[in-house]
Amino acid sequence: MFGQGMVTRQRILLSAIAAxxxxxxxxxxxxxxxxxSATDSNVYNIKTFGATGDGKTLDTPAIxxxxxxxxxxxxxxVYFPAGNYLSVSIHxxxxxxxxxxxGATIVAADTSNSAKYDPPEPNEWDKYQDFGHSHWHxxxxxxxxxxxxxxxxxxxxxGKGLVRGGNQSRTxxxxxxxxxxxxxxxxxxxxxxxxxxxxxxxxxxxxxxxKLCRNVIxxxxxxxxxxxxxxxxxxxxxxxxxxxxxxxxxDGIDIDACRNVRVSNCTVNSPxxxxxxxxxxxxxxxARATENVTITNCQVxxxxxxxxxxxxYKRDYNRYGANSGPTGRIxxxxxxxxxxxxxxxxxxxxxxCRGLALESxxxxxxxxxxxxxxxxxxxxNCPIFLxxxxxxxxxSGAQVGALRRVTLSNIIVYNAEPKFASIISGIPGHDIExxxxxxxxxxxxxxxxxxxxxxxxxEKETDxxxxxxxxxxxxxxxxxxxxxxxxxxxxxxxxxxxxxRAPFMISDAKYVEFRNLKAQxxxxxxxxxxxxxxxxxxxxxxxxxxxxxxxxxQQVVN
Numbered sequence: 001m002f003g004q005g006m007v008t009r010q011r012i013l014l015s016a017i018a019a020x021x022x023x024x025x026x027x028x029x030x031x032x033x034x035x036x037s038a039t040d041s042n043v044y045n046i047k048t049f050g051a052t053g054d055g056k057t058l059d060t061p062a063i064x065x066x067x068x069x070x071x072x073x074x075x076x077x078v079y080f081p082a083g084n085y086l087s088v089s090i091h092x093x094x095x096x097x098x099x100x101x102x103g104a105t106i107v108a109a110d111t112s113n114s115a116k117y118d119p120p121e122p123n124e125w126d127k128y129q130d131f132g133h134s135h136w137h138x139x140x141x142x143x144x145x146x147x148x149x150x151x152x153x154x155x156x157x158x159g160k161g162l163v164r165g166g167n168q169s170r171t172x173x174x175x176x177x178x179x180x181x182x183x184x185x186x187x188x189x190x191x192x193x194x195x196x197x198x199x200x201x202x203x204x205x206x207x208x209x210x211k212l213c214r215n216v217i218x219x220x221x222x223x224x225x226x227x228x229x230x231x232x233x234x235x236x237x238x239x240x241x242x243x244x245x246x247x248x249x250x251d252g253i254d255i256d257a258c259r260n261v262r263v264s265n266c267t268v269n270s271p272x273x274x275x276x277x278x279x280x281x282x283x284x285x286x287a288r289a290t291e292n293v294t295i296t297n298c299q300v301x302x303x304x305x306x307x308x309x310x311x312x313y314k315r316d317y318n319r320y321g322a323n324s325g326p327t328g329r330i331x332x333x334x335x336x337x338x339x340x341x342x343x344x345x346x347x348x349x350x351x352x353c354r355g356l357a358l359e360s361x362x363x364x365x366x367x368x369x370x371x372x373x374x375x376x377x378x379x380x381n382c383p384i385f386l387x388x389x390x391x392x393x394x395x396s397g398a399q400v401g402a403l404r405r406v407t408l409s410n411i412i413v414y415n416a417e418p419k420f421a422s423i424i425s426g427i428p429g430h431d432i433e434x435x436x437x438x439x440x441x442x443x444x445x446x447x448x449x450x451x452x453x454x455x456x457x458x459e460k461e462t463d464x465x466x467x468x469x470x471x472x473x474x475x476x477x478x479x480x481x482x483x484x485x486x487x488x489x490x491x492x493x494x495x496x497x498x499x500x501r502a503p504f505m506i507s508d509a510k511y512v513e514f515r516n517l518k519a520q521x522x523x524x525x526x527x528x529x530x531x532x533x534x535x536x537x538x539x540x541x542x543x544x545x546x547x548x549x550x551x552x553x554q555q556v557v558n
Contacts, residue, residue, distance in 0.1 A: 042076035044069055046085070053083020055107060058115050060087045070096055075148070080104040080155060088204065089118040092143030100155025100221060108140045108204060108227075110161030117204035118142070128394050129281040129335050131166070131198045132205055132228035133256060139209035139232075146213045153220030153243075159207045162227030164250045164272075166198045205229075210236050212284070219243055224309060229254050230268075233261075235284050241266060246275075247308040252300075256281050257288040257338050263295045269308035271317070271326040275300030275353065278331075280338030280364055282394050289365075291341040295330065295348065302326025302353035302380070315352055325380025325417065326353050332366060333359030333387075334465055337394045339401065340366045350376040355416070357382075358406065359465040361389035363398035369406045376413040382467035383413040383442055384422040388432050388482075390461045404433035413442040418499065419452075421473040426482030427461045428508070435483065439490040446495025448476050453501040453525075457481075475505035475529070477519060483509045494520035502556075507531040517541035526556035 047053065049069065050062035063078070063085065070076040075095025082103030090106070092098075100106065109115040120135035136142050140159060143149055199205045207226040210216060212235040219242045223230045226248035233239055234256040243265045246252045252268035255261055256279040268275035276298060278290045302325070304314040315326075329350060332340050336359060350356070355376060360366040366388075376383055388403040403426070422442065426432040457470035457479065473479045477493040480486065486509065493503055503519035504527065506512060512533060518541070519527055527544055530536060530552045538557070539546040547557060 042070075042073070043079050044076055045079045045081065047081060047083075051083075051085055053081070053085050053104075055084030055086055057086065058088070058109060059085045060090065060115075063087055063090050067091060067093055067096055080106070087140065088115045089137065089139060090141045092141060092146060092149055092210075094146045095148045097150035097152055098141075099152045100157075102154050104155035106140065106155075106157050108157075108159040108161040108207070111202055116202040119201035120199065123283065125282050125285045128337070129283050132232070133234070133254075133279070133281045133283045133335060136206070136209035136211045136232065136234070138199060138201070138204050139206035140204055140227075141207065142209040142211075143213055144211045146210075148215045149210070149213060150217040150219070151208065151221060152217070153222065156222040156224060157207050157226070158224045159226045159230070159248075162204050162207065162225065163199055164205065164228050166195075166200065199228075206232050208232070210234070212236070214238055216240070217242075222246070222309065223248060225249050225305065226252070232256065233258055234281070235288060236261075244268075245309065246270070247306055249305050251275075251277055253277065254279055255290055255293065256335065257284060257290055258293070259289075259291050261290075261293040263293075264297050266298045267301075267308065268298065268328070269301045269303050269305070270328045271302040271305055273327050274331045275328045276330045278340055278343065279333065279335040280340060281335035282337040287338040287364075287394070289339040289341050291339075291343070293343040295343075295345045297347045298330075299349040299351065300328050300330055300353055301351045302328030328353030329355060329357060331357040331359065332369075333357065334361060334391075335393075336360045336362040336364040336366070336401070337398070339364035341368055343369045345369075345371045345374070347373045350374070350379065352378040352380070354381050354467075355379045355383035355385060355413070355422075357385040357387070357465075357467075358403065359385070359387045359389070360401045360403045361387065361391040361465050362393050362401070364401040366401065366403045367405050371407070371411075372409045374411045376411070377415060379413060379416040381417050382420040382423050383416045384408065384411075384424070385467050386424045386432055386435065387465045388426040388430055389463070389465055390427055390430070391464065392462070400427070400430045402430075402433065406434070407436045407438070408440065409436075409438040411437075411440045411442075415496070416442060416444045418445040418447050418476060418495070418497075419472045420467045420470075421475050422478045423467055423470065423473065424478065424480045424483055424486070425470075427459060428482060431482050431484040431510070433483075434485040435487075437488045437491055440488075441492045442477065442494075444476055444493070444495045444499070446476065446497035446499040448499040448501040450500045473505075474501055475503060476501040477503035478505075480504070480506040480512070481508055483512070485511045487513045487515075488517065489515045491516075492518040494518075498522055500525060502526050502529050505529045506533055506536070508533075509536075510534045512536045514538040515540050517544070526558050528557035530555050530557065
């Protein structure tokens, strides 16, 4: 009896709390309130402050006025009831939550009606990363040096008028004149910001941009056509991103130089760029690591833009052609000045996109990363890409970084592009260190030729990091180069169509150990091609015999 009474009282209490919350944010309680009564309840209806929600009138002044009123009172919830709110730059403030109700959409205005976004603020460090990373104010929603900020759903942000790059905001005639003027300019080193990516003042190129903020929650919203970045968070601490649906035309979520980040339950479709992307640029004027990050229960994909949200999941349009396919992946980098530390990714799905990429090419330390319980299907290039390089986009004097202590486990990949294999590659004199792969199953499409098997991929030490940088790979399973300390256990690779290449090619490697390995291969093709490998061993991998080789100049293992 006591237990039943306790349960009853708990139910009554929870019901009362739920009823209070419903009254707090319901349209009836806020729409009919005056500003004074809205202040009393800490809920501020933007329609009370003059917003129309008709999708035609520019509602930015009313939205920012509502935010100002809430901030002046010490904080509160800025409420968007159902409607279409045409807007340019919305200015977040501390202790403010934007709440977009079901049926509420913030629509990014274009500039045809003289609406102008805030201009990109000056940044003396902008030559060290792409234009979009260097500026925050030219966004639909932005905040800087704020604490306690939330953007909550279930409504939608539609970046209709946002641009993904400078070219889209100029006429063809303007672009032709710009390109002609630049034809005689000195060439920038590869990988430096392309001037054509710069967006001129008045245009917006990000849905949500946050700089040096703390205690931020973004939850339950939907973002469609988000511009260069649907979400750009730079130097943000204590960031929670949960239960988002993003269907966009460039990057989905970029987490740049942030600390204590939780990304969960998000679905990100981004056919033309990356889905969820930890970075560590020099945009703040100093190197700062992205660290203490969890990414869990998320899906990334590269379907045609808009077809995630409408449920058609189309795969008709391939902007990059057959060699690269859609993007849409989880990737560390390419901006990698400050480093990546103490990061875990688990329970994530990749569908019709590129594979997992971990890249340190600008002097960063990428270390202590655990990735587990990943499924991938229809992967357009390299399922697993670990790259340590020396592009060194940043202030002079930085040293080549490191990529070390990475564990990948419980990964299954089906129907991966055959040209690129999986790649783990440092550069001469700078090894990737201490990498472990456990329980990994990869089905490649296969079809590799003897001509491909004879290729020798170039080093490309200073190039932009991308699996296609090496061209077609002479192994179908794993290409491993400049590595110290690699363990593979329970790795099983095969192909769906006969392949004339070896499963593994390893060069300039030390302390390489394989256990319980299964690797399909064609008749007469070796399992391993080894070159300059020290302390190589394989065991418990029938039909291969156990072998240990202390020093190999060049040898095959059958």
